[in-house]
Amino acid sequence: MTYNDKVEKIMYGGDYNPEQWEETVWEEDMRLFALAGIDIVTLNVFNWASLQKDEESYCFDSLDKIMELVRKNGIKVCLATSTGAHPAWMAKRYPDILRTESDGRKRKFGGRHNSCPNSPTYRKYSVRLAEELAKRYQGYENIVAWHISNEYGGECYCGQCEKAFREWLKEQYFTLDALNQAWNTSFWGHTFYDWDEIVLPNLLSEHFGDDRTMFQGISLDYRRFNSESMQRCFEAEYQAVKKHTPNIPVTTNLMGFYKNLDYRKWAEKMDFISWDSYPSNQDSKAQMALSHDCMRGLKDGNPFVLMEQTPSVTNWQAYNALKRPGIMRLWSYQAIAHGADAVMFFQMRRSIGACEKFHGAVIDHAGHEHTRVFREAAVLGKELAKLSGELLGGRTPAKTAILFDWENWWALEYSAGPSCELKYYDEVRSYYEALHQMNISTDIVGTETDLSHYKVVIAPLLYMTKPGVDEKLRSFTDKGGTLIVTYFSGIADEHDLVITGGYPGRLRDILGIWVEETDALPFGEENMFSFGQEIYPAKILCDIIHAEGAEVLGVYESDFYRGTPVLTRNSFGQGMAYYVGTRSDNVFYSRFLRGILREAGIHPVMETPGEVEAAERRNENGSYIFLMNHGIEEEKIAVQKKYLELLTGQVYNEGEFILLPGREVMILKRQD
Numbered sequence: 001m002t003y004n005d006k007v008e009k010i011m012y013g014g015d016y017n018p019e020q021w022e023e024t025v026w027e028e029d030m031r032l033f034a035l036a037g038i039d040i041v042t043l044n045v046f047n048w049a050s051l052q053k054d055e056e057s058y059c060f061d062s063l064d065k066i067m068e069l070v071r072k073n074g075i076k077v078c079l080a081t082s083t084g085a086h087p088a089w090m091a092k093r094y095p096d097i098l099r100t101e102s103d104g105r106k107r108k109f110g111g112r113h114n115s116c117p118n119s120p121t122y123r124k125y126s127v128r129l130a131e132e133l134a135k136r137y138q139g140y141e142n143i144v145a146w147h148i149s150n151e152y153g154g155e156c157y158c159g160q161c162e163k164a165f166r167e168w169l170k171e172q173y174f175t176l177d178a179l180n181q182a183w184n185t186s187f188w189g190h191t192f193y194d195w196d197e198i199v200l201p202n203l204l205s206e207h208f209g210d211d212r213t214m215f216q217g218i219s220l221d222y223r224r225f226n227s228e229s230m231q232r233c234f235e236a237e238y239q240a241v242k243k244h245t246p247n248i249p250v251t252t253n254l255m256g257f258y259k260n261l262d263y264r265k266w267a268e269k270m271d272f273i274s275w276d277s278y279p280s281n282q283d284s285k286a287q288m289a290l291s292h293d294c295m296r297g298l299k300d301g302n303p304f305v306l307m308e309q310t311p312s313v314t315n316w317q318a319y320n321a322l323k324r325p326g327i328m329r330l331w332s333y334q335a336i337a338h339g340a341d342a343v344m345f346f347q348m349r350r351s352i353g354a355c356e357k358f359h360g361a362v363i364d365h366a367g368h369e370h371t372r373v374f375r376e377a378a379v380l381g382k383e384l385a386k387l388s389g390e391l392l393g394g395r396t397p398a399k400t401a402i403l404f405d406w407e408n409w410w411a412l413e414y415s416a417g418p419s420c421e422l423k424y425y426d427e428v429r430s431y432y433e434a435l436h437q438m439n440i441s442t443d444i445v446g447t448e449t450d451l452s453h454y455k456v457v458i459a460p461l462l463y464m465t466k467p468g469v470d471e472k473l474r475s476f477t478d479k480g481g482t483l484i485v486t487y488f489s490g491i492a493d494e495h496d497l498v499i500t501g502g503y504p505g506r507l508r509d510i511l512g513i514w515v516e517e518t519d520a521l522p523f524g525e526e527n528m529f530s531f532g533q534e535i536y537p538a539k540i541l542c543d544i545i546h547a548e549g550a551e552v553l554g555v556y557e558s559d560f561y562r563g564t565p566v567l568t569r570n571s572f573g574q575g576m577a578y579y580v581g582t583r584s585d586n587v588f589y590s591r592f593l594r595g596i597l598r599e600a601g602i603h604p605v606m607e608t609p610g611e612v613e614a615a616e617r618r619n620e621n622g623s624y625i626f627l628m629n630h631g632i633e634e635e636k637i638a639v640q641k642k643y644l645e646l647l648t649g650q651v652y653n654e655g656e657f658i659l660l661p662g663r664e665v666m667i668l669k670r671q672d
Contacts, residue, residue, distance in 0.1 A: 010392060015042045015045055018066050039075060040075065040344065043070070044082050076143075081241070084149045090125065097119045100159075144249075148238060172221070184497060188214070206219060220495075252266075259406075263406065273302070276307055284433065287429065305341060311377055315355065337626035393619045396441050397616060400602055401456070402428060404444050419540055440604055451472060452479070455600040464494060473510060482578070485577065513547055519561070527556055528558060544561045544581075608637050611630050629661065635662075636658070
């Protein structure tokens with residue numbers, strides 16, 4: 001179960017902020033929630049200023065009334081600790097709580113994400129509030145989860161962070177000699193002789209422009225430190241609420257591929273994963289699925305909670321485009337298909353002031369049920385009630401995995417060269433989109449993940465080879481797995497020091513190649529390469545490769561390295577290792593991966609037309625295939641087995657065809 005044994009169905013609801021409204025509105029909200037099938041609300045997300053007016057005084061009168069009201073109406077609660085935005089009085093009396101920007105400017109009170117994670121004031125009062133809440137509401141049987149803070153993010157560069165960073169470095173390196181070696185401080189005369197000589201890497205020291213640094217080692221370590229600093233804030237509140245409610249699971253809402261925080265490390269301290277999904281109308285179905293699969297992969301395939309999505313518009317995007325009719329339902333089912341055990345919104349009732357007054361809500365400013373958005377929400381609520389007991393806890397049976405590592409992301413894009421166009425996420429997405437188009441179930445895994453049950457593992461842009469990673473990939477391949485590694489991999493170690501002796505470093509024997517040089521192509525320029533009987537584009541980087549036992553599958557078509565290898569395959573132990581020495585296009589990735597998957601015996605969930613996505617979840621009740629038509633035209637799908645469609649009750653037999661209207665969803669339960 002995602003929450004605990006109190007949950008028996010896919011939960012449905014979202015962020016509810018009744019403190020923004022008169023109490024006369026609350027009862028009407030309860031009526032509307034019942035109409036929409038809402039059975040869970042997240043309460044108390046940004047309520048700290050109302051709960052605590054000074055250092056010692058707490059007032060829970062309003063929250064008490066709200067908690068009693070939702071309990072009386074049979075609604076479950078995800079209770080937040082309110083620590084995502086500190087009160088104004090706290091900033092006035094204790095300025096150490098305020099963050100300092102990367103250019104050295106000290107913030108004033110305002111906005112959110114504005115608390116220094118290493119502030120003694122913040123840590124003291126956030127933990128105290130969390131414990132007060134847990135003590136007060138520990139007897140409420142309808143609390144099914146704790147929600148710590150909200151969307152942790154950002155960075156701080158204040159003096160107390162600098163001092164804490166130095167202490168963190170002492171714990172990591174023990175001696176300055178070890179630190180100087182790890183950071184290669186002999187370059188540009190940076191050798192440190194005292195810990196107090198180390199300053200934060202920002203625009204006042206090592207950084208220049210957007211996300212560029214002159215000393216990758218210190219900047220990489222500061223990213224690690226910042227992520228751990230915020231994680232410790234989460235852990236402190238976690239312990240505070242667990243002290244009084246040990247059986248209630250704890251989470252915080254993550255943000256998909258959010259670069260600043262190492263979510264893999266965070267996941268180790270979270271009882272379950274929850275996240276906030278806000279795609280634009282222009283995002284592809286594969287992009288959205290990739291984010292869901294990334295979140296599912298943080299806990300080794302366990303289900304997650306879709307903590308926030310918008311029922312209609314997202315106010316902070318440049319253009320607040322409506323979700324077209326059927327899209328909210330379609331994207332909600334896509335989240336479920338990829339591992340969600342709850343579908344929740346921000347927000348339940350639309351705010352009337354400040355920056356989120358035009359953000360979507362189940363209950364609009366009109367204040368009644370007679371809106372398109374509410375009607376669509378009510379339809380989904382009824383369907384989720386009908387599906388009660390079927391889908392909960394389902395896992396994705398994937399035999400293909402893509403390796404994604406936050407530290408590798410940081411190091412790769414901090415590097416001064418070889419190309420400003422080099423983006424880690426883009427390369428991961430290229431491979432994922434090809435797999436998604438073929439309806440291949442895929443896990444997004446980390447360097448610590450057990451790979452033994454996968455048949456194919458793809459490691460795009462594995463620039464950083466952390467200790468043990470090469471051994472894991474070597475063992476996976478040796479025991480019969482198929483490994484795919486891309487250009488600019490195996491370059492550096494965990495400190496971002498180049499591994500000498502020839503690229504791709506520790507991966508060289510597995511891949512059976514040596515990369516002598518890498519050519520960076522300016523934006524808009526391409527080389528070409530041959531593979532099979534076709535010619536494909538070579539973009540961004542072109543590795544110039546020598547085969548050392550590997551079979552050459554493709555060569556470059558032009559420039560001085562014409563005829564040299566670009567695509568290779570190496571037999572290693574019982575398995576196979578491929579190297580792709582450049583970035584190409586979707587046509588290449590699809591053809592290349594299709595052949596590899598066929599050889600590995602990996603099959604699509606179902607063969608479908610291009611706009612129809614097929615995804616599978618399995619639990620103790622059986623196997624469920626979600627068919628989701630992301631297009632506007634009706635599509636025809638051949639049925640290869642017998643299925644029961646859960647939303648309509650219709651049975652489809654082998655050899656029949658399903659007609660799936662545009663933006664429609666079907667959930668097929670296999671009948672064996």
